[in-house]
Amino acid sequence: MADLSGFNANEIQSIGGAMQTDASKYGNREDVxxxxxxxxxxxxETYFNLISAVDPKLLKLTQLDDEIYKLFRESFSDFNVELLNEDEMKTPAAKEKWRQFCNQFEKKVEDFNMGTLIRLDSKKEFSESNSTIVVRIQFLAIEIARNREGYNDGLRKISKS
Structure with a gap:
């Protein structure tokens, strides 16, 4: 993962403000x-610390966890949340299926389509080789399923060792 120690408080605060601005105004600027x-x-990092510290089955990530989980499992009943396969998630058919799922939450989940990092292997910590980018509602659907189905349970043992 990136080393963020070189940034001071003002730079981090500036970043926060920039992240609230309409993305279409930026283009492909490296600083953004x-x-x-x-x-x-x-x-x-915050999410991993949370699921490593408490029983993930008790976590509520949004007010809509039950709805997200229900619709996710209705749409993706055989989706393997334990170990994500990026190639399978990025086929044209999978992208269309995910788009239909995600768009149900456009007006319900804030920043539903914001890019978010997710672990590929639920048994491992975040790392450059164990993460990929998904939109926020995909992250929520997959992590709610991982929490409810027990795939994040072993993380407390990792963080204690």
């Missing part, structure tokens, strides 16, 4: 990409 990466990394 770095700001997004920092925000995504912070979110990933």
């Amino acid at each position: 990409e770095i700001q997004w990466a920092m925000k995504a990394y912070h979110h990933a």
Whole structure:
């Protein structure tokens, strides 16, 4: 993961403000990409610390967890949340299926389509080789399923060792 120690408080605060601005105004600016990466990394780190500290089955990630989980498992009954396969998730058919699922939450989940890091292997910590980018509602659907189905249960043992 990226080393964020070189940024001071003012830079981090500036990043937060920039992340609230309409993305279409930026184009492909490197500083914006770095700001997004920092925000995504912070979110990933915070979430991992949370699921490593408490019983994931008790976590509520949104007010809509039950609905997200129900619709996710209705749409993706055989989806392997334990070990994500990026190639399978990025086929044209899978992208269309995910798009239909995600768009149900456009007005319900804040930043539903914001890029978010997710672990590929639920048994392992975040790392460069064990993460990929998904939109926020995909992250929520997969992580709610992992929490409810017990795939994140072993993380407390990792963090204690």
